[in-house]
Amino acid sequence: MGIDAHKETMGFQTEVKQLLNLMINSLYSNKEIFLRELVSNAADAADKLRFEALSDDKLYEDDATLQINVDFDADARTVTVSDNGIGMTRQEVIENIGTIARSGTKAFFGKLTGDEAKDSQLIGQFGVGFYSAFIVADKVTLKTRRAGESADLGVIWESAGEGEFTIETIELPKRGTEITLHLREGEDEFLNGWRLRNIISKYSDHINLPIVMRKEPVPDEEGKVDDSVIEFETVNKATALWTLSKNDISDEQYNEFYKQVAHDFEDPLTWSHNKVEGNIEYTSLLYIPSRAPFDLWDRDRMHGIKLYVKRVFIMEDSEQLMPRYLRFIRGVIDTNDLPLNVSREILQSSKTIDTIRAASVKKVLSELTKMAENSPEQYSKFWQEFGQVIKEGPGEDFANKETLAKLIRFASTESGNAEQTVSLADYVSRMQEKQDKIYYITAESFAAAKNSPHLEVFRKKGIEVLLLTDRVDEWLVNSLTDFDGKHLQSVAKGDLDLGELEDEDEKKAHEAVEKDFEGLVERVKTTLGDKVKEVRITHRLTDSPACLVADHYDMSGNLERMLKAAGQQVQTSKPILELNPEHPMVVKLNDENSEDKFADWTSILFDQALLAEGGQLDDPASFVKKLNAMLLQQA
Known part of the structure; x- marks a missing residue:
């Protein structure tokens, strides 16, 4: 020994x-x-x-x-x-x-x-x-x-x-x-x-x-047992379940087989069992779980699909068989068209695997589409568990972007609650007659999105806005830019352009107001200096005095904060400050002759706008001191 x-x-x-x-x-x-x-x-x-x-x-x-x-x-x-x-x-x-x-x-x-x-x-x-x-x-x-x-x-x-x-x-x-x-x-x-x-x-x-x-x-007849x-x-039947005809397998057998391969206690939400014959022959039995696994957000853990060749187990490795956004899928794929000694390296360059993977992805998405159309309550349960992972899809699966876009769900100003039940098709069906964009806002929480000052003009005009509050949403809107010929537009980026939703009289009135406040805009920009990229009069606000927006091609404030919180180095972009010319505070600011008071009021307006969009103040003590001084002056 x-x-x-x-x-x-x-x-x-x-x-x-x-x-x-x-x-x-x-x-x-x-x-x-x-x-x-x-x-x-x-x-x-x-x-x-x-x-x-x-x-x-x-x-x-x-x-x-x-x-x-x-x-x-x-x-x-x-x-x-x-x-x-x-x-x-x-x-x-x-x-x-x-x-x-x-x-x-x-x-x-x-x-x-x-x-x-x-x-x-x-x-x-x-x-x-x-x-x-x-x-x-x-x-x-x-x-x-x-x-x-x-x-x-x-x-x-x-x-x-x-x-x-x-x-x-x-x-x-x-x-x-x-x-x-x-x-x-x-x-x-x-x-x-x-x-x-x-x-x-x-x-x-x-x-x-x-x-x-x-x-x-x-x-025996006398009731004796011969122990010798x-x-x-x-x-057991000792036959691989996936090799049997679907007609010979009960739902209970499908459910128990799932629990065996997934090591799960609960029944799956649904499954797809297919035998494909032709140039490439394979059988797949793929399950959609009813509950997210504990390690769903570990993108590097790619187990879940067992690969068999001629019924011989080869490896468990989802990475070559499913994209990362479907990493929750469990099941088996069995093919006769790969060598028994296939390795992960060979899989990476295998056209057979590429074909099987593409077809398997389409099958899963087809099952989800059927579920969304025919069993909305079941799909709602699926979305609560796996929705955030599906939102990764458009960014990594261009071939199925259109199908994925139809599967994605959001909260919106129309639904009025945080549940993500609104599809892009639902939104488009409710668009106003002359509306040509799908409007959305990203924020850290549902409350922050719902109460954002950027929504004020949209509420006034009865225009629905999607409320995006998942961390993944910032990446989603970078890849999913259009749906059904309609551009997805952030209400917190770029200059507000409602297109034909504004009539000519409104546009002329806006131009006149902007001209009247040209002097104020210059004074505010000079006072704030390099804190802002630009200052301008806005017509997106009805109740708030000011708001911050990102320039059209700049990173949103929400994404910038997320990346910084994750410890990433971010090149900070300066925001644009927009002023509401009808708000009493802005009117008072326009009439203020004292440069010191003007500077304090301007600073307070900027800091308030930053707080309203979820930002953090560089000098909160100074903000409180100035605000208290202003309140005492008004008392």
């Missing part, structure tokens, strides 16, 4: 301790899922062996028949799940079981509430895997040896799930993994062959390799 043969006691990673404690307490009402998780892991181990053996068939060690065994011992009160898959080395056991080495773990634990019902749903999204064994067991023993390693490099791992584990190198003749659960008091229901068969049938029927159990002995004869039987 090597230097690692000694027995070690090691501590779990802190997150593992938390997860074990949560599962034991939160998932007790759904404890039977431990068997689904362990069987699923065993199937993954067999898939990995199949794949590695493509380039090294010695890994099979003269036994290429892969299967999973489930057994129980009523006297010892144990349940055992074993496989002859890839197995693990000592270091792999430590890395895979002692720690949770997945991105987003910290964010996951940050979302836990202490409410057992809510936390159990979140744990379901995280995926419990091996640790689910501790829901029913007070001690778990794992024996494993990696395929291709010598028999003296087997490993035994054991833990009571209370903060530490022991690990030791042992002699193990056969490759694979055996997990023995020493059941807690009160868990005797799992020491029953019929109960275990029922769970396997419910959750794991379509694992695509045999799940084998001992046959239940049948008593032990027979085994396959208790």
Whole structure:
């Protein structure tokens, strides 16, 4: 034996301790899922062996028949799940079981509430895997040896799930993994062959390799059982679900298969099962989850789609099979048109994969379009979970931009609440007769958008404005600039041009007012100096004295603040100050002869406008001092 043969006691990673404690307490009402998780892991181990053996068939060690065994011992009160898959080395056991080495773990634990019902749903999204064994067991023993390693490099791992584990190198003749659960008091229901068969049938029927159990002995005519004869039987269909005809698969089977591949507790929202024949042949079974996974915003985590070639599992990697904005899709794609030894590098330049990906994306978007048209309540549920991710789409998927534009939903001044239910088609259908633009505003919150002074003239004229308050919206409007021949126009950028929504008399009146206030505009610009790019009279305000707007090609104030908050270096662009000539404060400013008072009033107007659009003052104390002085003068 090597230097690692000694027995070690090691501590779990802190997150593992938390997860074990949560599962034991939160998932007790759904404890039977431990068997689904362990069987699923065993199937993954067999898939990995199949794949590695493509380039090294010695890994099979003269036994290429892969299967999973489930057994129980009523006297010892144990349940055992074993496989002859890839197995693990000592270091792999430590890395895979002692720690949770997945991105987003910290964010996951940050979302836990202490409410057992809510936390159990979140744990379901995280995926419990091996640790689910501790829901029913007070001690778990794992024996494993990696395929291709010598028999003296087997490993035994054991833990009571209370903060530490022991690990030791042992002699193990056969490759694979055996997990023995020493059941807690009160868990005797799992020491029953019929109960275990029922769970396997419910959750794991379509694992695509045999799940084998001992046959239940049948008593003879005298009621005696012959214990000397032990027979085994396959208790699942052992047929990959996606290879069956849709007519032969029930909704319940589709739902359970989803829970197996996605490690989710809830049923999916919908799915698409397709067999494509022609120049390229493949089968896809793609699911849209009903709830966002905990790591949805980790754009680098691209698992979710399992790629099979000729029913042999190759890899789980969504990046080549789905764009990032559809990273929540789960399922399988199986094709005969790729080599079995395909690598990620080959996938990147594969025309076959490009074709499959393009068709799969269109299929998902087609399902979403049908849902939006035929089941608006279901689509609303989808949008609440995944809407912000779909908004990434137009910027990265030019080919499907038009379809995505129809799927996107917004809040608006018409809907009156923060729910994003308004489509661009809805907006266009309500546009005024002479309106040629789709108007929107971006802000940090719904309240800030709804109450923005930039909306005042639009309210006066009854023009609907979309209220964009998701962080991703700033990027969305940079890529989605038109819809149905109508340009999307920010109400807070550029000079306000309502086109034919203003009649000639209004335009002439505006020009006359601008001429009357030319002197004030120059005085204000001189006073503010390099704080502003320009000062001008506006007709977009009805109640507020002033507002700030970005120049047409400049970054919006909201985007600038977001980037700065994220720690990015931003080249600040100067805003344009617009004054409302009908507001009493602006009229008073125009009549002010004292240069000191004029400067203070001008400074207050600018700072108020900055605050109204969500900005921060460079010198808030000075603003308060000047405002208080003005208030005392008026008292």
